[in-house]
Amino acid sequence: MIPPGATAIVGAAESTEIGKVPDLSSVGLAIDAAANAMQDAGITAADIDGFTCGYFPVADMSRQLGIFPSWADNTVVGGCSWMFQLRNAVAAIHAGYCTTVLIVYGESGRSTRRLGQSGDAGQKGGTGQQFDMFYSGGQAAATFTLPVLRYQHEYGLSDEDLAVGAVSQREWAVDVPRATLREPTSVEEVLDSPMVAWPIRRAMCCLVSDAGGAIIVTSADRARDYPKPPVYVLGTGGALEAGVMSPAGVRDPLRPEFIRTSGNAAFSAAGVSHSDIDHLMVYDAFIHTPIFGLEGLGFVDYGEAGHFIAEGHTAPGGKLPMNTSGGGLSYAHTGAYGMLCMLESIRQVRGEAANQVADVDIALCHGWGGYWSACSTLIFGASAP
Amino acid sequence: MPHPLVPVPTPETQPFWDGCNEGVLRINRCRSCGDAYFPPSLICPECSSTDVEFFDASGDATLYSYTIQQKPLALWGSDSPRSVALIKLAEGPMLTSSVINCEQTPEALQLDMPLRATFTSFDEITVLCFEPSEGNS
Numbered sequence: 376m377i378p379p380g381a382t383a384i385v386g387a388a389e390s391t392e393i394g395k396v397p398d399l400s401s402v403g404l405a406i407d408a409a410a411n412a413m414q415d416a417g418i419t420a421a422d423i424d425g426f427t428c429g430y431f432p433v434a435d436m437s438r439q440l441g442i443f444p445s446w447a448d449n450t451v452v453g454g455c456s457w458m459f460q461l462r463n464a465v466a467a468i469h470a471g472y473c474t475t476v477l478i479v480y481g482e483s484g485r486s487t488r489r490l491g492q493s494g495d496a497g498q499k500g501g502t503g504q505q506f507d508m509f510y511s512g513g514q515a516a517a518t519f520t521l522p523v524l525r526y527q528h529e530y531g532l533s534d535e536d537l538a539v540g541a542v543s544q545r546e547w548a549v550d551v552p553r554a555t556l557r558e559p560t561s562v563e564e565v566l567d568s569p570m571v572a573w574p575i576r577r578a579m580c581c582l583v584s585d586a587g588g589a590i591i592v593t594s595a596d597r598a599r600d601y602p603k604p605p606v607y608v609l610g611t612g613g614a615l616e617a618g619v620m621s622p623a624g625v626r627d628p629l630r631p632e633f634i635r636t637s638g639n640a641a642f643s644a645a646g647v648s649h650s651d652i653d654h655l656m657v658y659d660a661f662i663h664t665p666i667f668g669l670e671g672l673g674f675v676d677y678g679e680a681g682h683f684i685a686e687g688h689t690a691p692g693g694k695l696p697m698n699t700s701g702g703g704l705s706y707a708h709t710g711a712y713g714m715l716c717m718l719e720s721i722r723q724v725r726g727e728a729a730n731q732v733a734d735v736d737i738a739l740c741h742g743w744g745g746y747w748s749a750c751s752t753l754i755f756g757a758s759a760p
Numbered sequence: 761m762p763h764p765l766v767p768v769p770t771p772e773t774q775p776f777w778d779g780c781n782e783g784v785l786r787i788n789r790c791r792s793c794g795d796a797y798f799p800p801s802l803i804c805p806e807c808s809s810t811d812v813e814f815f816d817a818s819g820d821a822t823l824y825s826y827t828i829q830q831k832p833l834a835l836w837g838s839d840s841p842r843s844v845a846l847i848k849l850a851e852g853p854m855l856t857s858s859v860i861n862c863e864q865t866p867e868a869l870q871l872d873m874p875l876r877a878t879f880t881s882f883d884e885i886t887v888l889c890f891e892p893s894e895g896n897s
Contacts, residue, residue, distance in 0.1 A: 505767040506799045507856045509887055511844045512765060512833030518856070521846050525825035528871050572827035572844070573866065619799075621856040623846055628825070628854075 377469045379645050380759025383598035383605035386416025386477075386591030387721045393586035393707050394555045395485055401430065402439075402491035404587030405481025409440055412477065412589035417602045423591070425467060425476030429456040430492040430711070436479060446473035452615065453744025454658065454711040456480075457588075458751035461717070462611040464592050474593060481587035482709035489710065503619035516580050516661065517572035518621050519746040522628040523663045524574060529629060530678040534574060536685035538565035540662045541578050541704055543690035548701025551729040555582050556705040579662035581708035588714035590721065595759055606724045607759045609737065610645025612637035612752040622747045634671025634750055638741070641752035645737075646760065649674055653735045654723045655695055656716045658742040659702040665689070668741050669697075672752065691730075699723065699730040713742040717753065724755050763835055766884050773800040775814040780886045785817045785877040787853065796851035819877035820850035821890055828864055835882060843869060847890055861891040 388411035390396065390404045399407065405428065413419060426437045426444040433449040446467050450459045457480050464476035483490055498504060511517040526532060542562055548554035560578065568578035598605035616633035617624035625631045642648065649672075657668035669680035674695065683689070689697035700706040700719040707715055720740040722728040740753045762768075769777040776799075779786030789796045792809035796817070803810050826845035836842060843859045859875060862868050876893040879886050 499764070500768045500770045502799050504765070505769065505773060508765050509767055509833070509835070509885075510856055510858050511829060512835075514829060514833075517827045517829040517844045520827055521825050521844065521856075523825070524827070525846075525871065528825075570830050572829045573841070575827060621846075623854045623856045628846070 376644065377465060379609040380595055380607040380756060382465045382468050382592050383595050383607045384590050384592050384721055384755070385598050385601035385603060385605055386412040386418070386589070387606070387718055388412040388415045388589055389715070389718055390481065390587035393553060394584050396483070396585040397486040399483060399585070400487050400490040401481045401483045403481070404483055404585060405431065405436065405479050405589070406439060408481060408587030408589040409477060409479045412591050415603060416591045418591070423475050423477045425464060425473035427460040427464065427476065428479040429460060430480065430482065432493065440477070440479075442477065444473065446476070452749035453746070454660065455713040455742035455744040455749055455751040456711065457714040458717060458740070458742045458753055459613050459749070461590065461592060461608070461753065462613055462751060465608050465611060468592065468594050474597060476592050477589060478592070479589045480711070480714040482711055483585045484709035485583050485585045503621070507619050507621040507623070513620065514572070515746065516575055520572060520575045520661050520663060521622050522667070526629060526663065526666065526681065527574070530681060532681035534566060535562050536681055537574070537662060538562045538579070539685040539687075540659075540665060541565045543684065543687065544659065544698050544702045544704045546691050547699050547730055548705035551701050551706060553729070554701040554706045555584060556701070575661065581660050581703035581712070582705070584707035584709050586707050586709045586715060588718050590717065604725055604757070606721050607756045608753065609647065609756045609760075610641040610643065610754040612640030612644070613750070615749050617745070617747040619748065620746050625747050630677055631667065631671055631747060633747075634668065635673070637750045637752045638672035641739070641754050645754040645756075647737055647754060651737050652739045654699065654720065654732050654738040655689070655697040656720050656738070656740040657697060658712055658716050659698055659704055660708065660712065660743065662704065664743060665697060672739070672741060696732045699728065699732060711744070713744070713751070716740055716742050720753070720755055724757050762884050765833060765835065766882070767887065772802055776800050779816070780879050780888055783879050785819045785888060786814050787817050787849070787851070788812050789815045796849070796853060798849070798853040798855050818850050820893070821847045821875045821877065823859060823869065823871055823873045823875055824848045824854060825871065826859065826869060828866070828869075840864065845890070847875065858889050859891065860889045
């Protein structure tokens with residue numbers, strides 16, 4: 376077992392601009408973010424000996440950055456790929472394969488239709504292409520959201536209660552200068568927004584943005600020599616389940632086992648419990664994913680999270696601050712949001728978030744990939760135990 | 761060149777697609793543990809046996825959950841909203857499909873309603889769909 380706090384984040388940054396960035400491709404956004412992260416850490420490419428990027432040929436991207444790594448990874452499991460990669464990097468550093476890993480992400484989801492990036496879940500002859508995508512055209516809003524109606528039916532969650540999640544996250548985004556949507560909204564406005572895939576309205580869907588992000592992780596010993604306060608990696612988890620771009624492969628869609636598996640691994644490795652978590656990020660590609668995350672991670676019982684959010688517990692002033700950047704619904708969402716999700720957790724632990732929650736010692740970040748093909752859970756701390 | 765979303769069968773999945781052309785829902789079953797599963801695969805996901813076969817399933821199913829997509833894929837040939845559904849087969853597996861031959865409304869599409877397999881042909885492929893049934897046999 377890797378001891379909690381054996382490694383730490385020492386560099387973390389987004390691309391200089393996010394939201395609508397028409398003059399950069401996915402490659403440019405990634406390199407811009409990588410440069411910002413190296414500057415944040417006060418190092419250059421020469422100090423980095425481990426590299427992973429996910430959406431680009433790994434050797435191409437490392438060479439462009441002038442990095443000659445002795446360890447590389449390029450795990451791609453959709454939106455939480457960079458969370459999986461951080462988990463792998465922590466293990467590689469602990470094993471002695473490398474000392475300092477740069478994890479890079481960029482996605483021009485809005486302006487250039489992902490120019491320059493690789494990765495295609497719908498490859499010809501693949502399971503998703505044969506058995507799922509024809510029915511929905513691959514539209515996430517009609518497919519990823521398939522469990523929502525069943526959840527509402529089983530647990531009596533009204534459309535009005537469901538809509539509160541979008542309102543709460545907008546309340547956070549109002550105070551975040553880099554957020555795309557900052558005007559307060561209401562349950563009525565969410566329910567009046569155009570229907571995309573009943574019962575899902577447009578305001579229940581994530582944005583489509585351009586953004587890059589990068590983080591640098593190293594051993595706890597080395598982390599003390601960096602300019603920014605280390606953000607320690609206390610515990611990590613990850614799991615796979617659905618396999619293709621539909622929740623059909625999840626054995627019990629209302630109690631997805633992979634969420635519990637990932638969360639338990641992270642809590643166990645970190646040696647902390649739910650009451651220790653000061654700040655929470657749960658990847659919101661659509662309005663329902665925080666509901667399933669809160670339940671699967673065990674913050675509330677199955678069937679309770681929809682009402683928990685509707686009662687305001689995750690909104691500003693609530694007992695469990697969640698998605699404080701405004702999340703994928705209001706801050707930014709490129710297509711794969713995992714890196715942006717992690718970066719808000721890191722800002723909160725550093726104490727430099729736009730919506731800084733008081734005294735964040737321990738923060739949890741949970742993300743998804745390939746709809747419900749994958750998830751990953753990371754627990755960060757301001758100090759090592 | 762076919763539309764990129766037109767399913768492309770592989771040798772391993774061809775029996776399922778042949779079944780669609782014959783109007784039969786043909787899925788896998790493990791000879792070792794008896795588990796019925798979908799999508800097609802050379803190995804049983806329940807017990808790892810490779811002693812598996814295709815069989816003609818009953819076609820009976822129920823509606824587990826769904827959405828009603830407002831702007832369907834143009835291939836479907838209609839701009840009208842249509843369902844994307846999670847379908848629970850009587851034999852156990854869950855799959856993604858659409859419920860057709862009924863109104864595409866929340867009133868007409870009731871969770872747990874009985875369905876049966878039906879097949880819809882396009883220029884390049886015949887695909888599995890489901891339609892309301894009076895009750896499962």
